[in-house]
Amino acid sequence: xxxxxxRPYLYVLPEDDANRxxxxxxxxxxxxxxxxxxxxxxxxxxxxLKIFRDVHVKEMNTxxxxxxxxxxxxxxxxxxxxxxxxAVPGHLSERVFILGVLGEPEDLKKAGLGxxxxxxxxxxxDCRNGTNETWGHDLLRHNADEVDRLRERIIPNLL
Amino acid sequence: xxxxxxxxLKVRKRIFPLNRFPQPCIxxxxxxxxxxxxxxxxxxxxxxxxxKPSALLIGKNGSGKTTVGLAFEIxxxxxxxxxxxxxxxxxxxxxxxxxxxxxxxxxxxxxxGRIYGYNVAFxxxxxxxxxxxxxxxxxxxxxxxxxxxxxxxxLARSQEKxxxxxxxxxxxxxxxxxxxxxxxxxxxxxxxxxNMLVLxxxxxxxxGASEDDPTLHPNPQVTNFGEWFSGVLASTPSAxxxxxxxLKQVLPDFKDIKNPVIGTDSRSLIVQFSSNQGxxxxxxxDLSDGExxxxxxxxxxxxxxxxxxxxxxxxxxxxxxxxxxxxxxVLALRSAFRSEGQxxxxxxxPEAIRSFTEENTLVLYRRNHLEPTLVRPLSDxxxxxxxxxxxxxxxxxxPQP
Numbered sequence: 420x421x422x423x424x425x426r427p428y429l430y431v432l433p434e435d436d437a438n439r440x441x442x443x444x445x446x447x448x449x450x451x452x453x454x455x456x457x458x459x460x461x462x463x464x465x466x467x468l469k470i471f472r473d474v475h476v477k478e479m480n481t482x483x484x485x486x487x488x489x490x491x492x493x494x495x496x497x498x499x500x501x502x503x504x505x506a507v508p509g510h511l512s513e514r515v516f517i518l519g520v521l522g523e524p525e526d527l528k529k530a531g532l533g534x535x536x537x538x539x540x541x542x543x544x545d546c547r548n549g550t551n552e553t554w555g556h557d558l559l560r561h562n563a564d565e566v567d568r569l570r571e572r573i574i575p576n577l578l
Numbered sequence: 579x580x581x582x583x584x585x586x587l588k589v590r591k592r593i594f595p596l597n598r599f600p601q602p603c604i605x606x607x608x609x610x611x612x613x614x615x616x617x618x619x620x621x622x623x624x625x626x627x628x629x630k631p632s633a634l635l636i637g638k639n640g641s642g643k644t645t646v647g648l649a650f651e652i653x654x655x656x657x658x659x660x661x662x663x664x665x666x667x668x669x670x671x672x673x674x675x676x677x678x679x680x681x682x683x684x685x686x687x688x689x690x691g692r693i694y695g696y697n698v699a700f701x702x703x704x705x706x707x708x709x710x711x712x713x714x715x716x717x718x719x720x721x722x723x724x725x726x727x728x729x730x731x732x733l734a735r736s737q738e739k740x741x742x743x744x745x746x747x748x749x750x751x752x753x754x755x756x757x758x759x760x761x762x763x764x765x766x767x768x769x770x771x772x773n774m775l776v777l778x779x780x781x782x783x784x785x786g787a788s789e790d791d792p793t794l795h796p797n798p799q800v801t802n803f804g805e806w807f808s809g810v811l812a813s814t815p816s817a818x819x820x821x822x823x824x825l826k827q828v829l830p831d832f833k834d835i836k837n838p839v840i841g842t843d844s845r846s847l848i849v850q851f852s853s854n855q856g857x858x859x860x861x862x863x864d865l866s867d868g869e870x871x872x873x874x875x876x877x878x879x880x881x882x883x884x885x886x887x888x889x890x891x892x893x894x895x896x897x898x899x900x901x902x903x904x905x906x907x908v909l910a911l912r913s914a915f916r917s918e919g920q921x922x923x924x925x926x927x928p929e930a931i932r933s934f935t936e937e938n939t940l941v942l943y944r945r946n947h948l949e950p951t952l953v954r955p956l957s958d959x960x961x962x963x964x965x966x967x968x969x970x971x972x973x974x975x976x977p978q979p
Contacts, residue, residue, distance in 0.1 A: 423830065440935040447912045453827050457905055536935040
């Protein structure tokens with residue numbers, strides 16, 4: 420029954436528990452939608468890509484309504500986005516979003532942004548209000564292009 | 579959709595007798611303090627939920643999660659009118675039968691911008707067969723509304739001689755004191771506490787049948803679901819829109835719920851489903867256990883909008899649900915209570931646990947049955963690896979007193 424695959428839907432695949440908590444904070448703030456669903460933590464960014472390739476590419480090939488957010492840690496490597504994107508088949512790239520903290524989510528806490536749920540909530544508020552107060556943080560601003568796509572394609576249709 | 583006009587008028591009169599209009603919503607923010615002492619496994623126990631719109635209690639079987647709900651229920655039952663101490667508590671409710679120490683319940687909540695505090699303590703003097711009230715006090719912003727010691731009650735609103743009176747020390751004063759108006763602090767606090775939802779539904783016992791006696795007060799097993807459904811709609815007919823909206827998301831072929839009269843002063847809920855293959859009307863009692871929980875959740879969400887904001891304590895809301903539903907179910911409740919009201923759940927279910935974060939997950943634990951429940955926020959604990967795996971292998975490192 421969940422989600423309704425006749426309509427656009429979103430799976431969120433987090434690298435680890437910290438990313439899961441950020442996403443939960445985001446989803447709780449944004450309000451309920453059965454069209455977004457949190458998947459189990461992959462335990463590593465390589466694992467995120469592996470699970471995506473092994474499980475979800477096939478699903479996305481058979482259902483054009485499926486979208487995915489891959490939450491990974493960049494571990495100080497901003498170029499990881501391009502590396503990760505090579506795992507996404509070209510015909511699915513419009514429906515896959517790769518986001519993450521430049522270091523790791525714990526760095527956001529250390530930077531004084533609050534606990535994970537608060538940070539997720541602030542990111543959701545930015546998306547809702549069209550602002551960049553939290554997304555514009557040094558540890559997050561490298562996501563700008565992906566966030567713009569998210570705002571354009573996901574926020575209005577799914578959340 | 580239910581016909582609202584005559585039924586609504588009739589039930590509104592029943593809920594709000596003597597032409598009293600529905601009283602204004604009470605703006606409940608969050609519990610600031612909840613303290614229990616010498617009640618079952620809760621000794622000197624304080625639940626740290628003051629800054630949390632929603633919280634999850636986890637812990638092993640017997641750690642005290644359900645007992646926290648029972649403690650809320652004691653206060654709720656007092657506010658709903660149970661005043662005889664013997665109907666609320668028994669000797670066995672003292673922690674390890676320790677009846678020489680008073681049993682205490684203390685709650686502090688922010689309501690309509692004011693801080694209300696209510697304390698009640700019970701004791702069992704030697705040669706008594708029934709517990710009695712030792713002391714009781716209600717305050718608003720620190721100012722006493724009334725205070726009581728054994729049988730002697732002092733109303734603060736009157737320092738005159740008649741502001742003091744005696745009552746049976748086997749009776750709790752809170753439900754007995756006459757309120758002066760709907761804005762009376764006593765009235766506000768009592769309504770808030772009475773409207774609190776303490777839920778541990780038993781779907782197999784929920785038939786959907788009801789006497790024509792609508793209420794805003796479901797019992798913990800929600801066996802009076804029909805009356806509660808009618809009460810919420812009678813109080814705020816527009817609540818049906820919320821119920822319908824939720825159920826159409828969860829059950830795509832849901833059409834409507836009707837509550838037709840089936841006898842003298844009796845009704846029975848009928849749920850209608852419809853698709854391009856046709857339609858089907860099912861008595862509520864024939865829904866699956868999980869489907870009944872969806873409808874209960876829909877009414878909780880509607881009640882929080884219509885009659886709240888509320889405090890909702892739900893013991894294992896994931897019971898009876900398919901794995902694919904648990905996350906949505908819990909997140910819907912958390913989202914609904916995020917800005918007003920408070921949602922507290924217990925769970926053993928991995929999907930429910932993963933729908934919370936470490937700051938709003940509280941771990942309850944006991945060393946053994948002779949020791950009291952302890953509580954720590956998950957964020958204060960060192961979790962080695964994945965939380966669910968740690969719970970499965972009983973590997974949480976818990977500090978001992």
